[in-house]
Amino acid sequence: MRFHFKTDYDQDIRLFEDGWTFSLYAALLVLALALPLMIDPFFLGEATNVLIWAIAGLGLMLLTGQTGQVSLGHSAFMALGCYSCVLMMEANVPFVVAFLLAGVITGVVGALIAIPALKLHGVYLAIATLALAILADDIIVLLKEWTDGVNGKMSPPIDLFGYEISRWNNPIEWYYLTLAVVLMVTLFYRNLLRAPLGRAFAAVRDSEISAQAMGVNVAQTKTIAFGISCAITGLGGALMGLFAGAFNNETFNFLLSIQLLMMIVVGGLGFIHGAFLGAVVIAFLPQVLSMTTDLFGRGVAIPGLESGVFGVILILFILFEPMGLYGRWLKIRTFLELFPFARKDMFKRQKSYLKTERLR
Amino acid sequence: MEVLQLLISGLANGCVYGLIALGFVLIYKATEAVNFAQGDFMMLGAFVTLGLVNPEYAGIPFWLALPLVFVIMGVLGYLLDIVVLRAVFGQSQVAVIIVTIALGFVIRFAVGEIWGHEPQSLRSPLALGDVRIGELVLGLADIAVIIVTLIMTFLLWQFFQRTKMGLAMQAASQNQMAAYYMGIPVKRIQGMVWALAGIVAAVAGILYASKGALDPTAGFIGIKAFAAAVIGGFGSLPGALLGGLIVGVIEPFASRYLPPGWSQIAPYALLIAVLLFRPHGLFAQVRAKKV
Numbered sequence: 001m002r003f004h005f006k007t008d009y010d011q012d013i014r015l016f017e018d019g020w021t022f023s024l025y026a027a028l029l030v031l032a033l034a035l036p037l038m039i040d041p042f043f044l045g046e047a048t049n050v051l052i053w054a055i056a057g058l059g060l061m062l063l064t065g066q067t068g069q070v071s072l073g074h075s076a077f078m079a080l081g082c083y084s085c086v087l088m089m090e091a092n093v094p095f096v097v098a099f100l101l102a103g104v105i106t107g108v109v110g111a112l113i114a115i116p117a118l119k120l121h122g123v124y125l126a127i128a129t130l131a132l133a134i135l136a137d138d139i140i141v142l143l144k145e146w147t148d149g150v151n152g153k154m155s156p157p158i159d160l161f162g163y164e165i166s167r168w169n170n171p172i173e174w175y176y177l178t179l180a181v182v183l184m185v186t187l188f189y190r191n192l193l194r195a196p197l198g199r200a201f202a203a204v205r206d207s208e209i210s211a212q213a214m215g216v217n218v219a220q221t222k223t224i225a226f227g228i229s230c231a232i233t234g235l236g237g238a239l240m241g242l243f244a245g246a247f248n249n250e251t252f253n254f255l256l257s258i259q260l261l262m263m264i265v266v267g268g269l270g271f272i273h274g275a276f277l278g279a280v281v282i283a284f285l286p287q288v289l290s291m292t293t294d295l296f297g298r299g300v301a302i303p304g305l306e307s308g309v310f311g312v313i314l315i316l317f318i319l320f321e322p323m324g325l326y327g328r329w330l331k332i333r334t335f336l337e338l339f340p341f342a343r344k345d346m347f348k349r350q351k352s353y354l355k356t357e358r359l360r
Numbered sequence: 361m362e363v364l365q366l367l368i369s370g371l372a373n374g375c376v377y378g379l380i381a382l383g384f385v386l387i388y389k390a391t392e393a394v395n396f397a398q399g400d401f402m403m404l405g406a407f408v409t410l411g412l413v414n415p416e417y418a419g420i421p422f423w424l425a426l427p428l429v430f431v432i433m434g435v436l437g438y439l440l441d442i443v444v445l446r447a448v449f450g451q452s453q454v455a456v457i458i459v460t461i462a463l464g465f466v467i468r469f470a471v472g473e474i475w476g477h478e479p480q481s482l483r484s485p486l487a488l489g490d491v492r493i494g495e496l497v498l499g500l501a502d503i504a505v506i507i508v509t510l511i512m513t514f515l516l517w518q519f520f521q522r523t524k525m526g527l528a529m530q531a532a533s534q535n536q537m538a539a540y541y542m543g544i545p546v547k548r549i550q551g552m553v554w555a556l557a558g559i560v561a562a563v564a565g566i567l568y569a570s571k572g573a574l575d576p577t578a579g580f581i582g583i584k585a586f587a588a589a590v591i592g593g594f595g596s597l598p599g600a601l602l603g604g605l606i607v608g609v610i611e612p613f614a615s616r617y618l619p620p621g622w623s624q625i626a627p628y629a630l631l632i633a634v635l636l637f638r639p640h641g642l643f644a645q646v647r648a649k650k651v
Binding site for chain 1: 388394444447448451452453454455457458459461462463464465466468469470472477576583586587590594621622624625628629631632635636639640
């Protein structure tokens with residue numbers, strides 16, 4: 001257990017708590033940078049996949065984990081980010097500009113959609129966004145002239161300052177590109193949480209009424225949260241489409257947003273680490289499953305196995321570890337740090353009673 | 361004539377949506393949770409019936425199997441509540457939404473493993489074939505579906521208005537703690553609601569399967585039932601049925617008169633329009649609290 005002797009108010013909101021935490025994350029960064037030297041291109045591709053999922057997950061985490069709004073429609077914003085990025089690249093906009101603009105476009109559209117949608121609460125918001133995700137699928141088909149409908153689009157090679165990056169020829173560069181985006185997004189996210197806006201997010205999540213009482217403009221905060229969340233998810237979607245090589249309306253169907261939501265819950269709602277841990281689970285689960293089914297001699301793929309197993313995992317998490325993988329790690333760490341003084345009830349939640357939403 | 365034809369088939373579809381929506385509303389009314397797996401419940405109920413009735417499986421006569429199906433689905437609903445949902449009792453709605461979505465995945469997987477993924481048809485006494493009245497071709501199944509649904513809705517409505525249990529369910533929904541104080545066994549009541557929702561889902565499933573082929577992805581029509589429930593105003597039983605009928609009727613007309621591609625959008629577009637302009641549905645249940 002480390003104790004901090006605080007001599008400065010800034011210490012409370014520092015990016016890194018102390019030198020030790022900083023060195024841990026620095027070590028992690030060095031490890032991530034050195035990863036291509038250690039593993040072969042196949043696993044490097046998987047690592048890239050994990051990072052892309054993590055970016056999309058961070059977007060949803062900002063909305064669900066920090067601001068407390070459920071969205072089942074983030075696949076629509078992934079699609080928007082992806083299509084706008086690729087369309088701009090096809091119009092010979094440089095990649096960096098197209099990529100960032102795609103994020104901005106997605107964010108603005110998300111914020112515009114959020115204005116009416118966020119009048120809705122809890123369940124209604126979830127259903128409205130679910131409808132949005134289903135609509136997006138159909139709209140992509142309808143906008144054939146731009147999106148090529150069900151035939152889908154091939155993603156163009158990325159031209160980064162005159163240096164061409166394609167997934168198959170240079171996976172290492174792809175990995176670094178994704179890592180750079182991850183770093184950018186994570187730093188932005190972390191800093192946002194330290195800023196007044198991030199505090200406002202948490203206030204809205206914990207209690208809208210008390211947030212209002214503290215002078216937070218709830219509607220505005222939620223709209224901004226939705227916009228930023230969509231922008232980040234849009235970046236993730238753009239990377240996912242470019243990485244996949246080809247994509248159509250099916251790539252971004254509504255099951256993707258459910259997967260995204262499940263991913264952040266398994267990882268740990270409200271923690272940046274949670275998005276990454278969840279991404280690891282969701283990216284490697286198919287591999288693990290196919291290895292296990294091979295082991296049991298059922299060579300043919302079992303349809304629906306993946307989502308079935310994921311469903312079971314999710315239910316178990318909500319029942320036994322609602323704080324997710326990262327929450328479990330926090331508990332273990334606290335236990336070790338305080339040993340032998342950790343008590344069982346340290347993370348116990350307060351009992352709460354439900355009141356109807358229909359009377360307010 | 362064509363309009364009438366479209367109307368009746370739309371109404372019959374709408375009844376199935378309406379019944380699934382009733383399931384949502386039941387659970388929502390009593391536990392303030394939304395069961396995103398209700399569509400999959402419906403599919404499960406249909407498959408359980410199919411497994412009991414069809415000659416290639418158990419081959420029990422339909423009317424004997426029916427109570428058995430209700431018991432199975434009721435017990436299943438009750439068990440789900442005890443094992444899974446009671447653990448998230450009183451937690452935020454996010455947890456409930458996610459748990460029920462996950463349940464849907466699990467049910468779909470289990471059904472696919474047990475009964476296979478091929479479309480199958482139920483030997484239902486409601487599947488009676490067609491009758492011709494002049495130019496009109498009516499599926500008798502469609503009419504039967506409409507009648508059964510009306511009866512179901514009436515019974516449920518009376519149940520909530522008149523019986524002690526129904527009132528207790530409403531009380532438990534409006535304020536859990538106050539309901540506890542009034543001596544209502546809130547937990548048991550919630551279990552009963554889930555059981556009831558399971559039975560309603562079984563009815564919906566049987567009606568759905570009487571109208572056509574059945575496969576494990578049938579549960580996805582639950583999403584349209586969502587639209588129905590929201591349009592009707594979550595929390596209102598007649599509203600859910602009406603919403604179901606609206607969605608059901610819009611679909612055939614949209615696919616007849618709108619260019620292809622636009623017709624699938626119609627129910628969801630309506631849903632979003634309703635959410636924007638009347639966020640609490642046609643039969644709004646939200647009232648300002650009197651202080």
